Amino acid sequence: MDLRKVYLDNNATTPVHPEVFEAMCPYLKDYFGNPSSAHHFGRPLKVVMDEAREKIAEILNASPSEIIFCSGGSESDNIAIKGVALSNLNGKKHIVTSQVEHPAVLNTCRVLEKIGFEVTYIKVDQYGMVNPEEIKEAIKENTVLISIQHSNNEVGTIQPVAEIGTIAKERNIFFHTDAVQSFGKIPLSVNDLNVDFLSISGHKCSGPKGIGALYIKNGTSKLFPIISGGHHERNRRAGTENVPGIVGFGKACEIVKKDMKSGSKYLAGLRDSLHQKLAGSIPQTTLNGHPTKRLPTTLNIGIECVEGESIMINLDLQGVAISTGSACSSGTLEPSHVLTAMGVPHEKVHGSLRFSFGKMNTEEDVNYVAEILPPIVKKIREISPLWNK
Numbered sequence: 001m002d003l004r005k006v007y008l009d010n011n012a013t014t015p016v017h018p019e020v021f022e023a024m025c026p027y028l029k030d031y032f033g034n035p036s037s038a039h040h041f042g043r044p045l046k047v048v049m050d051e052a053r054e055k056i057a058e059i060l061n062a063s064p065s066e067i068i069f070c071s072g073g074s075e076s077d078n079i080a081i082k083g084v085a086l087s088n089l090n091g092k093k094h095i096v097t098s099q100v101e102h103p104a105v106l107n108t109c110r111v112l113e114k115i116g117f118e119v120t121y122i123k124v125d126q127y128g129m130v131n132p133e134e135i136k137e138a139i140k141e142n143t144v145l146i147s148i149q150h151s152n153n154e155v156g157t158i159q160p161v162a163e164i165g166t167i168a169k170e171r172n173i174f175f176h177t178d179a180v181q182s183f184g185k186i187p188l189s190v191n192d193l194n195v196d197f198l199s200i201s202g203h204k205c206s207g208p209k210g211i212g213a214l215y216i217k218n219g220t221s222k223l224f225p226i227i228s229g230g231h232h233e234r235n236r237r238a239g240t241e242n243v244p245g246i247v248g249f250g251k252a253c254e255i256v257k258k259d260m261k262s263g264s265k266y267l268a269g270l271r272d273s274l275h276q277k278l279a280g281s282i283p284q285t286t287l288n289g290h291p292t293k294r295l296p297t298t299l300n301i302g303i304e305c306v307e308g309e310s311i312m313i314n315l316d317l318q319g320v321a322i323s324t325g326s327a328c329s330s331g332t333l334e335p336s337h338v339l340t341a342m343g344v345p346h347e348k349v350h351g352s353l354r355f356s357f358g359k360m361n362t363e364e365d366v367n368y369v370a371e372i373l374p375p376i377v378k379k380i381r382e383i384s385p386l387w388n389k
């Protein structure tokens, strides 16, 4: 019998939707021109790119002229954060962000610290939530940018971005949000959120890898260009455009627009079903993340007295793909910075598992995991010196 394969790591990446693949193919083959070329091999591609731009803009309630394409979520975060910082607006050199940001934001801020910027990393509560009051208190005379994620990729907590946006607006400070995990799953309107910059990525919403976009509010002053070169993307990001990726991203947006509402409900149903089943069959589990203000895709649970890594490997052997609360870096297991910031004790961080759902998952997937996981946990606990039966 074939091994059942269950992919529950959709926050890491999503499979490309078959319609997205179909839409991209002609642009990897026949329509190979350079969109900057004035001849007939190039010209139509500008139109195709603008159609994709319109689809993204529509979902965000933005205008197409406010969307630029780049290589993904990481680059989008970099263009916004470094772009604002290095523009050296009136010599302002202070940035406010949070302790639970994605490495694309955190490490970008750390790089800026090395060249003379000061960064305040706001802490979060037990649910991974930022308190807007603390942002207010962290603001200084020379604060140039606030960057707070829309939702967290590890635990799914959704931040009070609109409130933070209002604070930033009142103080005339640029505001960026990394909305990579939220895009396509929950409604996002740049006007309601009061953001100047918003980052998204194709491969987290059934599009291809290597394509992302940045919303830049109309009227925003000139950004220092991180990638300099030709006049692409309104002089904001040089480089010949990834036309197949852009077309695929556009198609993914078309699907998102149609399916988001029903899709989110469906995903939340699977998420809650798995949570209920595991909480009922595995003693001493806790939910990591906000109980209600959370992405429909994300279930992160802490299981006491186990190593998440051993669970992950055991599940992998039985065809199930998930993530854990530890990241393997240089041969050692680093506890997740997100769970650590939430105050989860180290041993519990190492016993945390992230299940992230996508639209091809089914209730059968949930049942399969609910069936095979409890015996794995039991086996691992039996050999754990910490577990007293």
Ligand SMILES: *Cc1c(COP(=O)(O)O)cnc(C)c1O
Pocket (backbone or CB within 6 Å): 011, 012, 071, 072, 073, 074, 075, 102, 104, 149, 151, 152, 153, 178, 179, 180, 181, 201, 202, 203, 204, 210, 211, 212
């Ligand atoms: C995946 C992810 C990114 C990075 O996006 P890439 O397209 O892989 O570079 C940034 N932020 C968050 C929250 C993510 O989940």
